[in-house]
Amino acid sequence: MKYLILIYSNPESRQLWSQLSAEQRRGGLEAYTTLNEALAATGELIVTEALADPTTARRVRVEAGQATATDGPFAEVKELVAGFYLVECDSIDRAVEIAARIPEAAMGLVEVRPVMALSGFEV
Amino acid sequence: MSSHVEFERQLLRELAPQVLGALVRHHGSFDACEDALQEALVAATTQWPTQGVPTNPKAWLITVASRRFIDRYRSDAARADRERALAILASADPGAVSPVDDTLTLFLMCCHPSLTPPSQVALTLRAVGGLTTAEIARGLLVPEATVAQRISRAKQRIKASGTRFRLPDTADRAARIRSVMEVLYLIFTEGSTASSGPTVNRVELSTEAIRLARQLHVHLPDDGEIAGLLALMLLTEARSPARNTPSGDLVPLSEQDRTRWDAAAITEGTALITHALQTAPIGPYQLQAAIAAVHDEAGRPEDTDWSQILVLYDLLTRLAPGPMVTLNRIVALGMAHGPAAGLEELRAARAEPAIAEHYRFDAVHGYLLDLAGDHAAAKECYAQAARRTFSLPEQRYLQSRARVDS
Structure with missing residues (x-):
């Protein structure tokens, strides 16, 4: 099954990150590199991306066939999606195990969401 | 083309x-x-x-x-x-080795125990199935790069393991062949998607799994479980023309247009499973195939021999227990002896967390309540099941059951 692992950021986590020493920051990034390599080796990784700052985001609205894009109302939102992993693995337990290796998990900012499949049992 | x-x-x-x-x-x-x-x-x-x-x-x-x-x-x-x-x-x-053994050795190498199931699937489809990376990716609904990576890592791992290209010893062989069967069944179920979207260029993995299982059966014709696996695939695939509406919605077994079932596949699957049951030690794939055969031979849903299906599920519970088997057995019990018997058994089974937490629990509960005439409670169960399933077509179906006026 596929699982989407969402990594959030909030004001505290952003502040914490900005206060880290260069070495601590390198350690955090290394944890990601190690995790990515391990997931590629097992064939479980489908894609992982980090998202740009929310101030660069656009909210899209279509009205009468016209699309308008505005700056998102994200500034007021406390928790924002900062990145994600899409993995394919045997069970949600395994997905949780993967999620626990993401540095943000130490702050409780990682969430595992099962992905809906197109295949199904005959009912 | x-x-x-x-x-x-x-x-x-x-x-x-x-x-x-x-x-x-x-x-x-x-x-x-x-x-x-x-x-x-x-x-x-x-x-x-x-x-x-x-x-x-x-x-x-x-x-x-x-x-x-x-x-x-x-x-x-x-x-x-x-x-x-x-x-x-x-x-x-x-x-020194015959070409027949070559294909079997390849099967075993692609399903090497040092590989993860997704890698085993990708490598088997490529090396034995002869599919391109792009075709495998379209079949598995993952990016081509993911498949390419799974294949290259799998090859590295086989190289690192130092495995020689020859058939494993007899003692080892049975376990290795079991993992090949698991991989083929995984490919088959991956392919049983209810998606009715454009299938141009999309390799039908269920067809591919049948082709591979057929090859395996040709190499090991006396293995009852391989025959059972092939029969199970044929007997399940036979119903696929009736399994979905043109818009991609699931059609339950009891409402399928049985004239659209593939009669040739049913005949072949039934012959295979009949022969296997008579000649080989019984196993889980054979039992599942036998259950599928009983369903397939009923011209109308009401002709289904539920007592026989119940007996087969009793055996399957002993040989390969699991939440799905328990829940399907309870459905069979409800059909054979009435919904009250099914509901009673379901209440008892609930003590097991693996069953109470299984998303199919609520669907089975709803089904039995419907049979018992308690439609209001059934709808609640269907709504709960719809929230818990991980399959989109199933969710659409369960939601429709939760809404239905009866």
């Missing part, structure tokens, strides 16, 4: 595992031979349409691939480990 291009494609896919088997047996290195084969296949797809299919296409592929292999070996050897490569070449023992 014109018919001769399609013919060549089928021919190449038939020959790919045979050629790979011959190459690995002769040259020894699975990963380098697989690369060489891919190059030979590319050469064939570019040359055959203009120059015509060679008289002996298999020999042509072996020659071209061997040439590529040796070219690469020379440049590699010039760079580094000439001695090691020479040792591998010397240890290869051409001619």
